[in-house]
Amino acid sequence: MADIEKLKQYNLITYILYILGFFVGVTPIIAVIMNYWKRNEMQGTWLESHATWQIRTFWVSLIGYLIGGLLTxxxxxxxxxxxxxxxxxxxxxxxxxxxxxxxxxxxxx
Structure with a gap:
């Protein structure tokens, strides 16, 4: 159970890094690397869905921001x-x- 709590805290940190990205810019890159790094440890737990959710959010957002930026x-x-x-x-x-x-x-x- 202690591992689940540590992984939950880890997910909270990555969510915070994504949010800080609206102000700092580079922190989502750190967060997505962290998600890939720990996703195997989360495999089979409810926390795995959070890592996958954050990774997909990162890549779809990045592509969307790039397309939007080009089309401005x-x-x-x-x-x-x-x-x-x-x-x-x-x-x-x-x-x-x-x-x-x-x-x-x-x-x-």
Missing amino acids: AVLVGFAILFFVFVWNVYRLAKGLIALNNGQPVGPMV
Whole structure:
């Protein structure tokens, strides 16, 4: 049980790093590396869903931000950037709430 508590704390730290990314920029890269690093340890537990959730959130957001950034020249990029930001905040909030409640997060989209 102590390992689960340590891994839960680890997940909380990675969620915080993702949130700090809105202000600092580089911390989500650290968080996604941490997620990949510990995901095997979480395998078979409800915490594995959080690592997978965070990894998918990182990659989809990164792609969305890149596409939105490229398309700002034709103005539609600003709408894409806003949508990706809102989606990113939603995913982080949903994950944190589930983590706090001791539940897996999903569905995995």
